[in-house]
Amino acid sequence: MITSKKAIPELNYLFIKRANNVHYQKSVAELVEHAVINGEGSLSESGALAADTGRFTGRTPGDRFIVADELTENTVWWGDVNQRISKASFDHLFEAVGAYLSGRDIFVRDAQAGADPDYSISIRVVTETAYQNVFVNNLFIRPASTDPAARPEWSILAAPGYTCPDPARYGLHHPNFVIINFTQQVVLIAGTGYTGEIKKGIFSVMNFILPLQKRVLSMHCAANTDTAGHTALFFGLSGTGKTTLSADRDRMLVGDDEHGWSDNGIFNFEGGCYAKCVGLDEAREPEIFRAVRFGALVENIRYVPGTRLPDYDDVSKTENTRVAYPIHHILGSVTLGQASAPRDIFFLTADAFGVLPPVSLLSTTQAMYHFMSGYTAKVAGTEDGIKEPKAVFSACFGEAFLPLHPAHYAELLRERLAGSAINVWLVNTGWIAGPYGVGRRIKLAYTRAIIKAALSGVLKESTFRTHPVFGLRYPTDCPGVPEAVLDPVQLWPDACAYYAKANQLAGRFIDNFKRYGDGVSKDVLDASPVIMESASMF
Structure with missing residues (x-):
């Protein structure tokens, strides 16, 4: 089925020259039909479309680039995460991908990112396959109406069938690539059918323009709220429980992954x-x-x-x-994607060293320090070669998608916390009574009880102790959680062994922070853990 020419958007600016094969703003039913006919997927028993993304079943961070130009040269945090590519290379690849998509069956969808109209951006996504267009429909915000004649603020070309024949010549590592051009406001995704690249491409865009141009804190977190407008944010890397703990039957889901925090409150980037x-x-x-x-x-x-x-x-x-x-x-979700500013923020970490308390209440500078650290741990069996717990640090719990220096986001967090009664909690969903292989993972029921007590305000009324290495203030009692569980050293058979392990983890925090150079304020550095000279002194 070919779209009427009256409904075909202008695509010449994307180097797509022929428009008689464009399927614009198709319904999900039509897209599913195309996907099945084209052999992209099949209908599962529940009615969902099941598709295979091909060779790539996840992102390839090493193949992501940002065009270096006047806009980005002195603003982007260049390094292993944000790799440079020249404007000349981008221009060649842009034209090559556009030419590849010309003359093919392509699917075009206009959407937006950002549920708050004050901070939303319009997007046009051109995909080679129908299943990718289903993804775009589901993950981005679906506007009430669209104008094919209007040119959106941002455009994405997603061409899994195109690969660069001479990667080294253009500064690429492999034939597949993701390139963001902040000046031309275009994202190129080629050689991969993994749809997460589309989602995270726009997340990276929002992480650049909102903090830099709008003073809005962009966040990699889940958010939920209740009927009283008590909003909570949940930050955490894979395996820490972000999705599980934010999916609460007694609360309403605002979003599960990407949000902004403005003067208006919290808003979901996604639909x-x-x-x-x-x-x-x-x-x-x-x-x-x-x-x-x-x-x-x-x-x-x-x-x-x-x-x-x-x-x-x-x-x-x-x-x-x-x-x-x-x-x-999701039944009971906040479909408008907006909520009030948070009253509680949870940083979730699965500490496989068994050192961090199950919950701690952070000061503003501690919140900034742990926000920039983005700590969790991998355990044996999660990756080849890991034989013991491995500390993992991902700045702001989403380093792979941060174009700016992490301190930029942390300072925006400081602004949002200043003068407020917002509680920031560090929650260890990992190990207690010893490190991985010796201790045990804390019960989910205990963590749920901690979250419930924090949200109700009960937890803040507890008596608090201060951890001698990390300086964390942790409660001595919480409804539904044994007192011994709340004090991380109590369940260890040897206190000296505990503090030696705490010193070891503290050292990794300190080493990680060195990579931020002189971009961090002194008061945040002062929130760092302190390595004690001898564990016996405890």
Whole structure:
């Protein structure tokens, strides 16, 4: 089916020269039909479209580049995360991708990012495949109306079938690439069919323009609220429980991943969710399980043999199986994507060293320090070669998507916390009574009790102690949690061994902060842990 020429947007500015093959603003039903006919996927038993993203089942951070020019040269935090590419290379690849998409069946969708109209951006996404366009429909905000004649602020070209024939010549590492040009306001995604690159491309854009141009704090976090307008934010890297703890039946989901914090309050960047579905079970995660219905897109899952029933435990393709669905698939969600400023903020960390208290109340500078640290730990078996816990630091809990120096975001956090009654909690969802392999992971029931007590205000009324190494203030009592669990040293059989391990982890925090150079204020540096000369002194 070919779109009427009256509904075809102007695409010459994207180097797409022929427009008789453009499917513009198609309904989900039409896109699913195209995907099935084109062999991109099949309908699962629940009605969701199941697609295979090809060779890449996750992002390839080493293949992401930013065009270095007058706008970015002195603003972008250049390094391993933000790699330079020349304007000349971008111009060649831009024209090459546009030419590749010309003459093909392509799918075009106009959408927006940012639920607050004061801070939203308009986006045009051109995809080579229909399933990618389903993803765009689900993850971005769906405007009430669109004008194909209007040129949006940002454009994305997503061409999984195009690969650069001479990568080294253009400063690339591989034939596939993601390139962001902040001046021309274009994102190129080529050689990969993984849809997460589309989502994170725009997240990186928002992480540049909102803090730099609007003084809005962009955040990689989940958010929920209640009927009284008590909003909470949940930051955390993979495996820390961000999705699980923010999905509360007694509260309303604002969004599961990307938000901004302005003078108006909290707003979702997205119009949907992109959840991991490995091990998905209706009893444990009923909201997500029920969201996998017609309109949703599941990626890289396998069926139970002889059926169209997804086998969420089958990771033969990848452990990064995903489901993308519009937020209204979650019952009770805040579909407008906006909420009041938070009253509680939770930094979630899975500390496999067994050192950090299950919960601590942070000062403003401690909040900035731990925000910039973005700490969690990987354990044996998560990656090849890991034999013992490995500290992982991802600035602002989303370093891979930060174009600016982490201190820029931390200073915006300071501004938002200044003069407020907002509580910032560091919550250890990892190990107690010893490190990984010796101790045990804290019970989810205890962590839920901690979150509940914090949200109710009860936890803040507790008596607090101060950790001698990390300087963290932690409560001595919490409803539903044994007192011994709250004090991290009590459950260790040897206090000296505990403090020696605390010193070890503190050293890793300190070493990590060195990479920020002189871009960090002294009061934030003063919130660093202090390595004690001898564990015996405790």
